[in-house]
Amino acid sequence: MDRRRGNDDGLELKHLRCLVAIIDTGSFTDAAVELGVSQAAVSRTLLALEKVLGVRLLHRTSRTVEPTTAGVQVLARARLLLAAADELVAEATTGHSRLHIGHAWSAFGNHTTEFQRRWHHDHPETELRLVRHNSSTGGLAEGLCDLAIIRSALDLKPWSHALVGYEQRYVALASDDLWARRRSVRLDEVATRTLALDRRTGTTTLNLWPEDERPAVEHTHDIDDWLAAIASGRCVGVTPRATAAQYRRDGITYRPLRDAAPVPVHLIWRRQDYHPATHAAVALAIDLYRKNRRTHTEQR
Numbered sequence: 577m578d579r580r581r582g583n584d585d586g587l588e589l590k591h592l593r594c595l596v597a598i599i600d601t602g603s604f605t606d607a608a609v610e611l612g613v614s615q616a617a618v619s620r621t622l623l624a625l626e627k628v629l630g631v632r633l634l635h636r637t638s639r640t641v642e643p644t645t646a647g648v649q650v651l652a653r654a655r656l657l658l659a660a661a662d663e664l665v666a667e668a669t670t671g672h673s674r675l676h677i678g679h680a681w682s683a684f685g686n687h688t689t690e691f692q693r694r695w696h697h698d699h700p701e702t703e704l705r706l707v708r709h710n711s712s713t714g715g716l717a718e719g720l721c722d723l724a725i726i727r728s729a730l731d732l733k734p735w736s737h738a739l740v741g742y743e744q745r746y747v748a749l750a751s752d753d754l755w756a757r758r759r760s761v762r763l764d765e766v767a768t769r770t771l772a773l774d775r776r777t778g779t780t781t782l783n784l785w786p787e788d789e790r791p792a793v794e795h796t797h798d799i800d801d802w803l804a805a806i807a808s809g810r811c812v813g814v815t816p817r818a819t820a821a822q823y824r825r826d827g828i829t830y831r832p833l834r835d836a837a838p839v840p841v842h843l844i845w846r847r848q849d850y851h852p853a854t855h856a857a858v859a860l861a862i863d864l865y866r867k868n869r870r871t872h873t874e875q876r
Contacts, residue, residue, distance in 0.1 A: 593658060594607065594625065597618075598641055629650065675851055676706075677705070678707045678714035679708055681778075684725065685818025692706075698856075710777055713730065713735075726843070727818070729781060736850065740843055743839045744839075746814070748812060749830075750809040751828060752809070759832070763835050766812060767785050767789050770794055773796065799823065803823060803828060816839040
């Protein structure tokens, strides 16, 4: 018989748990106690595992149990597989007790901390996790989150969505740039510089400028690449206020951009099988952006 084929029953998690229990407890007797089975059942399970794999896994004497060379390798893989299986079960059983909100560049910008604090206070039963994913849907299309914060020009038709607010545009530039001494920058001035542009997840397009007055462009791949290009001094960037709030870096200065339309901020989610806490998250985001807008209006 081909030893690689082994037992027709195949590998099961109980086989791996048995091997780990034997090694961790140091004996078949103690492993049986830990697993809640008889010592004979432990012996049968180990034998079944050795038949499946076609190798001997343990050296057993009257006093000690030691893994063979093959056993050491199998034990290491068994621990990884069991940890992954336990994680899978935990995620499935927690169900909607976690809310994942994805974003490509920044979460809620200067509202992020307040959003987290209020969520923890108002919804302690649902753990909030903010997930950064470099895709146009912030990880929603990839199944990595329950909702996503979107600022880029995305076709929203495939998704349920809500407009939560607007953010002013800023210019990002090297801190030793002459513009860093100014209070603000005009949109037409940016056209005289090289613009760092992320076509996949960025919020800036050349449509901000007339066709015959557009800046030169250097394309970047993600937020880190974008910041590096700007810090070098060879580019400037145009971005929502959220980036300025969330990515304060040495060598980078942000200045308000005048005469440019603000950036709309949307939350999007799947039409079917959406998270029960979706509407609570949308309501909180809208409230934070509304309060921010009211504060700025009162300060004028």
